[in-house]
Amino acid sequence: MKLDEMDRRILRVLQRAGRMSNADLSEEVNLSPSACHRRVQRLEESGMIRDYVALLDARKLGLSSTVFVEITLNTQADEVLEAFEKAVSRVPEVLECHLMAGTADYILKIVAESTEDFARIHRQYLTRLPGVAQMQSSFALRTVFKTTALPV
Template identity: 85%
Template sequence: MSLDTIDRAILRVLQRQGRISNADLSTRVHLSPSACHRRVQRLEQAGFVRDYVALLDARKLGVSTTVFVEITLQGQSDEILEAFEAAVSKIPDVLECHLMAGSADYILKVVAESTEDFARIHRQHLTRLPGVAQMQSSFALRTVFKTTALPV
């Protein structure tokens, strides 16, 4: 399925305002409500819209410390990679895990209440991950900007 300019406009609005009503969305993209609804359904069915979520405020939830952890594994075999990925996906404090090309094998984005809480996460979870040879943690001092919106 190829996207036209109206599909892209719908996606731009939805990814920033997922709770917008169909009537308001149709006005914003200059379509009738029924045509807009059909397009949104088609975009959802085609997998362009993966899900609708609420973005929570980490500070208000008490997890304002963000740590990026670079992980180097002992090897690159499928068994080592699969074991690591299965284990890391079970740690609730890890928001993202990326397989990398470069100096580290993986980069994790971890949230914690404080540096002490990160020490607990490190001790109880990260040090127990299978196949890890080396770990380096970098603490974010301040988030300059953050978005979930993809360029559409």
Template identity: 80%
Template sequence: MELDSVDRRILRALQRTGRISNAELSEKVNLSPSACHRRVQRLEAEGFIKNYVALLDARKLNCPTTVFVEITLSGQADEVLEAFEREVARVPDVLECHLMAGTADYLLKVVAQDTEDFARIHRQYLARLPGVQGMQSSFALRTVFKTTALPV
């Protein structure tokens, strides 16, 4: 399915305000409410819209520390990668896990209360992940900007 300019306007608006009413959205994108609703349903059905979520404030939830962890595995065999990916997906403090090209095999985005809490996460979870040969952690000092919006 090809996206036209109206589809792109709908996607941009929904990325900014996912709880916008269909009436407001149709006004923003210059469509009738019924046509707008059909377009949104089609974008959902085609998989362009995966889900609707609430973005939470990490500071208010006492998880203000972001740590990026580079993981190097002992090997690249499928079973090593699969075992690591299966177990890392179970770590509640890991927000993202990316298979990388470069010096590290994986890059994790982890949230913690503070350095002590990260030490707990490291001991309890990260150090026990299968196939890990090396780990390098970098603490974010400040988030300059953050978005979940894709360029549409």
């Protein structure tokens, strides 16, 4: 799907305020409500807009620690990769898992209440992941910048 500038404006506004009414959105992007609604429907149907979510404040939920874990597997055989990916997707504290090029095979973004809570996650889940040869954990000291908005 080819995006024009109006589509991009709609996407930028919706990334910032996804619960905005169609009337408010159409006013913000300077488009009639019916035309705006049609464009949003088209963006949804094409999969460009994948979903609408509520972004929660991790600190207010008591999840003040962010840990990045680099994982190296003992082999990159397809069945090992698949088993690892299936198992790691079931760990509730893992927010992201990326297959990497470079020294580590995967990098995980994990939230925890504290270092003690991360030790529990490590013991209960990470050490039991299939195919893991090595792990290296790095604790974020402070989040300098964070966004979910894509540059459109």
